[in-house]
Amino acid sequence: MSDQAARILDEVRAYHRETQQEQEFIPGVTEIWSSGAVLDEEDRVSLVEAALEMRIAAGRNSRKFESIFARRLNRRKAHLTNSGSSANLLSLSALTSHLLEERRLRPGDEVITVAAGFPTTVNPILQNGLIPVFVDVELRTYNTTADRVAQAIGPRTRAIMIAHALGNPFEATEIAQLAEDNDLFLIEDNCDAVGSTYDGRLTGSFGDLSTVSFYPAHHLTMGEGGCVLTSNLVLARIVESMRDWGRDCWCEPGESNTCHKRFAYQLGTLPAGYDHKYTFSHVGYNLKGTDLQAALGLSQLTKLDGFSAARRRNWRRLREGLDGLPWLLLPEATPRGDPSWFGFVMTVSPAAPFSRAELVEFLENRKIGTRLLFAGNLTRHPAYIDRPHRVADDLTNSDLITEQTFWTGVYPGLTDEMLDYVISSITEFVKTRGGSGH
Numbered sequence: 001m002s003d004q005a006a007r008i009l010d011e012v013r014a015y016h017r018e019t020q021q022e023q024e025f026i027p028g029v030t031e032i033w034s035s036g037a038v039l040d041e042e043d044r045v046s047l048v049e050a051a052l053e054m055r056i057a058a059g060r061n062s063r064k065f066e067s068i069f070a071r072r073l074n075r076r077k078a079h080l081t082n083s084g085s086s087a088n089l090l091s092l093s094a095l096t097s098h099l100l101e102e103r104r105l106r107p108g109d110e111v112i113t114v115a116a117g118f119p120t121t122v123n124p125i126l127q128n129g130l131i132p133v134f135v136d137v138e139l140r141t142y143n144t145t146a147d148r149v150a151q152a153i154g155p156r157t158r159a160i161m162i163a164h165a166l167g168n169p170f171e172a173t174e175i176a177q178l179a180e181d182n183d184l185f186l187i188e189d190n191c192d193a194v195g196s197t198y199d200g201r202l203t204g205s206f207g208d209l210s211t212v213s214f215y216p217a218h219h220l221t222m223g224e225g226g227c228v229l230t231s232n233l234v235l236a237r238i239v240e241s242m243r244d245w246g247r248d249c250w251c252e253p254g255e256s257n258t259c260h261k262r263f264a265y266q267l268g269t270l271p272a273g274y275d276h277k278y279t280f281s282h283v284g285y286n287l288k289g290t291d292l293q294a295a296l297g298l299s300q301l302t303k304l305d306g307f308s309a310a311r312r313r314n315w316r317r318l319r320e321g322l323d324g325l326p327w328l329l330l331p332e333a334t335p336r337g338d339p340s341w342f343g344f345v346m347t348v349s350p351a352a353p354f355s356r357a358e359l360v361e362f363l364e365n366r367k368i369g370t371r372l373l374f375a376g377n378l379t380r381h382p383a384y385i386d387r388p389h390r391v392a393d394d395l396t397n398s399d400l401i402t403e404q405t406f407w408t409g410v411y412p413g414l415t416d417e418m419l420d421y422v423i424s425s426i427t428e429f430v431k432t433r434g435g436s437g438h
Contacts, residue, residue: 005052012048016041025417027366032418034343034369034409035217038307043299050295057253061294066227068301069212073194074205075229077236079243080294084191084213085120086243086287087226088161091187091209092124094228094238095159097282105130105185109158110390114144114165116398118374119383121163121189126387133157133390134379136397140332142166142345142373142405146174152392153182163189166373166407167219167311167342169198169334172206179208187211191226194219195308195340208232209239214293217411219307219340220300222293238282246284249277308340310412314419315341318410321423327352327434328426343407345373347400354433356404362429368422369409376402 001009020041023030050061062080070078081087095105105111107129113122115134125132135148142165149160160179164170172188179186190196190204191213197203204210209232212218214225228239241247248267251258256277266272267279322330329347333339348356360370377398378384379391408422 008052009045009049012045013041016044025415027421029367031367032369032409032414032422034371035411036413037216037221038413043296046295046299047292050292055291057290058288059253059291061291061298062289065294065297069227070229073202073229076231076233078227078229079239080289081226081228081243081287082289083224084211084215084226087211087228088120088189089124089127090239090242090287091211091228092161093128093242094209094235095185096128097238099234099238105158108156110154110156111159111161112149112152112157113161115377115379115395116373116401117163117378119378121161122378125161131388131390133392134395135392136395139329139347139397141168141334143168143170143334146171146178148393149175150178157184159185159187161187161189163191164193164196164203166345167193167196168339169193169196169203169337171334172198172203176206191218192342193340195304197338199336204229209235214297220297220304222297225289225293225297241282242284243287244284245286246280246282248279248281251277307412311341311410314410314414315344317416317419318344318423322426325427325430327430341410344410345405345407347405350404352434356406359429360406363425366425368425370406373401373405373407
């Protein structure tokens with residue numbers, strides 16, 4: 001690094017300290033977000049340093065992050081993308097590749113997923129001409145079970161694609177075994193659960209493929225960004241091809257002849273020696289991230305353990321503070337799971353003398369951010385009503401979630417004072433509106 005660059009980065013550190021003064025928390029005035037990024041001095045410096053070096057496309061930082069992150073999640077390969085949604089699209093699309101031969105997914109094949117979740121876990125199924133098979137979830141954990149998945153398997157079922165709900169692991173050991181026993185692919189949507197474990201094993205390490213999001217709401221942030229991880233080298237090669245326009249070539253940007261056979265291939269019906277850099281083996285996209293994003297990601301990654309500890313601590317404080325309060329079904333970790341929680345989810349009893357809407361309005365008026373459990377029952381949304389799908393069983397709990405469930409934040413930027421205000425506000429509302437009965 002040049003002396004001038006070092007001086008600039010020193011100024012960036014000084015700027016950060018001057019502009020990031022801790023703000024006093026004023027109950028009812030200060031916003032308590034449901035989620036958000038926690039960014040420090042080193043994050044700012046990492047971004048500026050990458051900008052000074054004009055690393056604007058995917059490059060050294062991206063490769064370094066992919067290598068470290070793959071090892072961190074006990075996977076052989078990681079491929080950065082421009083979003084978690086793109087990561088989901090790539091992971092499912094990879095299963096349609098001709099390189100998988102007889103195992104490839106074909107239009108009309110079924111993929112088991114949950115009804116109560118986020119659309120980007122389901123959209124890639126439809127985008128690839130496949131049929132989503134919706135299963136219900138359990139209350140308190142908000143995950144489906146291996147038993148529900150097993151009952152949903154039909155003659156055309158070829159894959160399972162499920163998210164760990166709000167950081168709470170689904171029964172990953174059992175569902176991975178179920179997939180293996182039935183020759184099904186398993187994709188873990190790990191976007192809300194980086195750092196969670198099941199049976200002592202990190203989520204994102206059970207499936208044939210797993211995905212992560214680096215949107216500001218998530219455990220680590222790059223602003224935007226995502227990642228596909230796998231230990232299957234064939235799937236890794238397919239993901240890379242589809243992410244990089246569908247090309248057959250695997251040269252890094254700026255490289256031209258990594259394989260030493262750039263003009264020696266004959267693929268498809270192309271003339272012999274056609275430039276390998278412009279030979280396409282998949283219908284693909286440009287879904288790469290940038291080195292600026294990866295620079296921020298590398299800085300964030302050093303804080304993952306602390307972030308996860310804070311999420312667990314904040315969740316416990318809310319759980320203990322609200323324990324025993326009537327009319328609210330409080331969350332529980334999946335047995336044998338240790339969640340790095342994304343949020344604190346509550347379901348208002350249908351018998352309660354108040355509605356979810358009334359409680360949410362009360363909290364929002366106090367500047368306490370709330371969110372619904374994403375889409376609730378996806379089959380009830382306009383986008384999916386006329387789309388091909390199969391419902392494996394009744395979606396009673398998914399419907400209840402649609403009507404009665406919401407969550408508040410546990411992200412590391414929240415203080416004990418903020419969490420205690422959330423607890424006292426919910427307690428005040430329930431006792432005022434609902435009394436002490438059940």
